[in-house]
Amino acid sequence: MRKREVLLFLLLGTLMLSGCNKKTEENTIESTIAVSNSITEIDTSNMFSDRDKEVGYEESESVAISLVDDSSVCESDAVVITENTVTIKEEGTYILSGSLSNGMVIVEAEDTDKIQIILNGVSISNSQSAALYVRSADKVFITTASGTENILENNGTYVVIDENNIDSAVFSKSDLTLNGEGTLTVTAQEGHGIVSKDDLVLTSGTYVITSASHGISGKDSVRIANGSYTIVSEKDGIHAENTEDSSLGFVYLAGGSFSITSQQDGISASSWLQAEDGTYEILSGEGSARVQNQSSGEDKPMQRTFQEEAEENTTSIKGIKAVTQLVLNGGTYNIDAEDDALHSNGNLAVKNGTYALSSGDDGIHADSNASISGGGIDIIKSYEGIEGLSIDITGGEIFVLATDDGMNAAGGNDSSGFEGPGFGGDQFASTEGAYINIAGGVLRVNASGDGIDSNGDITVSGGETYVSGPTNDGNGTLDYSGTAQVTEGIFAAAGSSGMAQNFDSSSTQGVIMINTDPQEQNTNIVLLDSNGTELLNWTAEKEYSSIIISSSEIKEGETYTIKAGTTEQSITMDSLVYGNNSHGGAPGSSGGERGDRQGDGMQRKPGKEQDSGNIL
Template sequence: MRTRRLILPLIPLSLAGLVLAGCATTIALPTETSDTSGGSQTSQSETTVATTTDTTAEAVLAANENATVVRDDEWSASDASEITLTGDGATTSASGVTTEEGTVTITESGVYRLSGDLTGSVVVAAPDDALVVLILDGVTITNADGPAIEVVTADDVAVSLAEGSTNTLSDASSYADDADANAALYSAADLTITGTGSLTVAGNGNDGIAGTDDLAVLSGTITVTAVDDGLRGEDSVSIEGGTVSIDAGGDAIKSDNEEEDTRGYILLEDGAVDLTAGDDGLDAYTDIVITGSTLSVAASGDGAHADSVLVVAGGTVIVTESYEALEAPAVTIEGGEIDITASDDGINAASPTSTGGGMADTGETIDVNGGTVVVRAGGDGLDSNGSLTMSGGSLTVFGPQGARGDGALDANGAFAVTGGTLVTVGGAGVAQASGDSSTQPWLSATASGSAGDLIELVDDAGETVLSLTAEVSFSTIVISSPDLVADAEYTVMVAGESVTTVTEGTATIGQGGPGGQPGGGAGGPGGGGQRL
């Protein structure tokens, strides 16, 4: 884990909120009180939080190396030389193309239109300053011994999918451990995929589409199956449009440059991206930035994991299955529609170097500044090993049930709500509400109900301030909203029945009263933990 431009020296601050754990209910109070069962409340008076630099999408992208992309206006299809694949070779009049034993080799810069079938491979071995454009116009390339298309040398390469064309690439069933080229479409140069046709890629031995530099998708319909990673660009992966469907045994989309801290990132700007992964849906060694796109993930690992910053600024993000849905040392939500499900934490701010244990604020951040976010979590809904702040947008957390001591909200450091609408519905393992750093009204109530029950918050004039349908059984509700009035009384209705009355800025206390300790720290139940 590199701390680049993210974590600055720790600064002591007063704790923004108190977390109380009772045997039957968990109550969050804004001030120190006594336990109604005769015990004393445990609280912390001081902690440390990290000051971070700007983690907005604009700032993160500006700090990273710009990706190299071949735009459609940089070349013309009218300049294309025709290459007709003929089973075990090819016919062409182009001077820079040779054929030998099933290998078609392109050695000159230029635009080439490929059609037909080939049992073998297409290899680009052009000068280091060459721009090579491959227009795939109804090709099927199958290679039992290696990649279907391999770029050995060139400056930039574009694969353009001709309008109305269907193209298929399939590679070897296995690769040597030391093989450099180990994907059905492999490039040792910057690679751009464009056009309006379709491309189906079977990565039988390792990755589907992979490169050592930048990998960009501008358009087209791309379907990838791979035994390991689906799309992998070492320096970056960017998707600006098109339809991308990936079913990968490893990570669906990955960028893994471990040597340069301005690379190794993933950018989703537009298009439809549908991912199924045996590991992570998105995995970046540095940053993940989502400014557009419609992203859908079903992953055995994390829905999206970044080792530095993860930002969602727009688009739609749906994670239907994951261990942790969104994870990075710094997670920022600026906008978009986000609907995520996780067996553990929904949004987790933890560092890869976390060793677990303790309640210390280690500098991680979760910032919700906009957007509409719905979280369904088996562990903590939002879990930060550092601070957790909300200044805008809408955030709804369903779960957890509290069996492990997890909670809807868990921050080791400062927790502040200054804007937006926050609702948590779940068990009473650890419920945390905002504290001294918050400027927006809030309340916490003990109110039991089942999935499907309508929850309503009614003011003293009988007007409904907020309503939603519970998706889980629950015993604790936390609400913060600009529509709440300071010191006013509200009635919580569940399935049409009044269950409790609570005053803004306070919390109801159920049987057993407030007790014990705050939610777990890194690595323990309720904590941010470490990347496994």
Template sequence: MKKAHLFMLLISPIMLLTACQSSQTNSTTTSKASTSSSSTKIETDTSGLLGSYSESDLDDSYDESSATSIALSDNVKISGEGASTDGKVVTITKGGTYIIEGELSNGQLIVNVDKTEKVHLVLNNTTIKNDNGPAILVEQTDKAIITLAKDSKNTVSDGNDYNLSEGETEPDAAIFSKDDLTINGEGSLNVEANYSNGIRSKDDLTLISGNYTINAKNNALKGKDSVSIKDGTYHLTTKEGDGIQANNSTEEDKGFIVIDNGDFTIDSGRDGIQAETALSIQQATFTIKTGGGYNTKQFDTNESYKGLKASKITLLSGSYTLDTLDDAIHSNDSLTIKNGDYTLDTGDDGIHADNSLTIDNGNITINHSYEGIESSVIKLNGGNLLITASDDGINAGGSSEDDGTGQFGADSFGKGGTPPGQADDSKSLEITGGTITVNASGDGLDSNGSITMSGGTVLVYGPTDGGNGALDYDGTFNLTGGTLITTGTSDMAMNVSDDSTQASVGIYFNTTQSANTLYSLTNNEGKSLVTFKSKKEFQHLLISSPDLTNSETYTLLTGGTTAEKDENGLYQSGTKTNGQILSTIKFDGTNILNVDQDGNTVQGGIGMSGGMGGPR
């Protein structure tokens, strides 16, 4: 997939063309009484928006006195110029504004004007049903603008067979446009797309406002060059396609989707939102289910059922509730999360990027996943992350070819793990801030290269079975700041690297320690530096804190009670317990210490900075 460069330059304003020119008509044309202007103008301040919206896109006003009126029925009546009828087919041949009302059964509205002209269609309680093709077909125009009149209820639908000539695949949508298409207004639009797509533009598709309910066999909203959404309410249901799609793969500045606001409920047979190049979102609210949800058992592994999918993804803000059979958020290149609230349930990866993934802020909860967060390069700078994974919690690299993979197989960059003792310099995990809690059945933090941590709080509930560890890195783990607590098995346990400047202690226990029990590390004065309640049983414990020094003796207490409230098992520093002494730990001037339960210094196995295969 080519790299995308999403241009955010605003299109120069284009005034809406409303003058209707003369046209011949096969039906009776009557004169129309003059009426006052109607509708209101949408807010035109485009500062801070991701999308480029022209003045004509934002203008949902129209002048009834100069517009052509089309009254749909078994006997269509046209008042004004620029339109004609042939039975139940209404054709618009001149640029201008057309107010359309009434119901047309097994008919069609066609727009075919000069390429330099714009057409403004006002749907005012309009119903168009066509059993053999699109309800609205835009053959040619500079731009078609559909306004949903205030408080109006409009419906378009097609049949399940278009009777196209052999070799033809288009048109293929209930509303189909060969040129730019914009929809605005304060009404509602219901689309029943039985043949294929709901609303499709072969150029740019722009949605400004309105309330949409679309049931489509294939894609609900599709723009070849782009889809730009400023606001609105969307209920999108698809059987075999995506909720929203932009699919131009031949021009790197096209094939993008931008969403500035709106409320989206998407239940899709394939991807929720899929952009060929770039996907950028802010402010909007999403509830997305793909492929029947994360727990679906029968599906086609050759298909894609991702929640958000693009080459490049930028999420500035918004609320996301994603229940996806495949990855919840998937980038084929780079992914940046600036802020927002995320609740993810997925049958594969929670958040995945092939090349780089950056999280600056936000509240991210991954309730179900195969791997929680995965990319070649991961940077975690802030936010509150709560990750549950049946395999690795956070993985910088790819899973081993010998290991089990998610239900959709290994991702494109994951050609297998790094051979023992060989680090992959292209893989890295960097933690500078945030609060990160990982509950993983595989490795908690895994990097085929290096790990660095300079700030934040990381709490890892690692595996309870052998073969994986709370930490797993092939290069180095350089720790210079923050609080790190990990629990897991002892056979694959690792500490941080010896050149870390912050003190860290790894403790190997004689017996398995119980879950849901208080553990507190106190200094000589009895002050608690770290208090936590593990969600899982463990045989190895790692603790590092800025308050830990390499020249003091500490006591690890177990059991007891506290009146304080925990955050995912971690209590505030200084929390007191009345537990029993489990271990006494004496630092001897070295920053990195590994001891057994009795406080005796031990040496780990492979890579000793931590150890694999238990203490020696």
């Protein structure tokens, strides 16, 4: 559970009062999303046309344009050449070769015209505008010829030449598709790399993009089917944003290979983002390295400074971000993000794929629901591992390493539940709609804060869950402010005893909670039945003095032995739940009459029944 000193509350209160009218870049993009646990199904069947993917062309039926400084040549009346500016005026296919050291190719055709431009060993740089500018057309296709190297570059400034705000090396007012079997290098010393003020589609080819702002940007959408992309950007690597229509501004990724180094978000969408496949290497900002004690081995929550908290509200530096929903159906992801690795302002779903996530904040974050139904997820570094208003785990293999909570259902928003002195409200109260549901998969949590923390309910109805930590008595392996019920599956947890909570009496599967003498990390915890048969054998990754075990093998009326490091305890299950809940249940509730039989009868900290809310 995130904990802050009173000073932080007061400082943030002052900031909110003084800066409540300040518009930040992230706030401009990230609109308010209604709370909902459902993912909207997106029809992706028509994302790419056949021509989007077609890289072939008939040379005999194409118009050749030879680019030479002050001497460019074309024999077609459909092309107008004025000094170093080449303007294409009519529908057709145009093959460009040669170079312009300070020039521009402009497409200025009818709104019904489709134009294909073949880059056949082209180099165009422009010191005052875009190297390639689509002023008007229905749709333009830029195709790199097989085996060719092509360069489009802006050298640092943009001079107004018409009513359009040209701000990229490749700039299009119309639908734009890039494909091919060659390489295109795009450099923008100022502004963006490639921009379409409509739909931007990329289906094949190799791209090397370096930009002072966004690398690839589409107003209505960015759609990528395949290809190889190396992007170094001072803002977002891939960016889609439409402030006029909330259904647009989306990113759809069907495949491709991506290496993105961005100073802001790796991939960002102002509406939805969905990936089916692909390989993604993303470094956003300084990555997780900014968290000084993330991998120091110190078993205490990392305390971020007030300045760091404030800076997070001004710049978005996430790995992959969507405003309405983020859906990942497959792919391979290696993300090192200064902020959240995966982030949605609405719902987030991981259905398949392989993930190695390092984050300076949350590994996976959703303001509404975060759900994982498949895939392999390794959250290597995080402040909190998985956070959302609600969390559903129904499949997958998941490992979480967190310097604070492993899983946290607490209002979703990064500052949710933050109602300290002067803010009004009860920061320890339950949050409406908050829950954690574990129904399948294999989940391993290593946390320095609470292992599994819900401002509402916790339900375990399947799968295998193993929790190591915390070791400090200010947190517990379980922390909840509603109910905690286990009905099926395997649940094993080992951590500190000072704030230990057990599952409650609504559970229909046997569960045992005991305290032990302090045990070293990486010691085995073994559960045996009365015949000495081993029912569970698990290695706790941290030091511990409290154990929770639940399994379908634990039956009421039976006797069990728990061996934990140097200790051994025998337990008779007088009811399905053994070991008192620190909420302080009455006899018969959560094994209430055995409240002093959890191993050492130690006193609980007073007020723990209120210490279940996520403060920040």
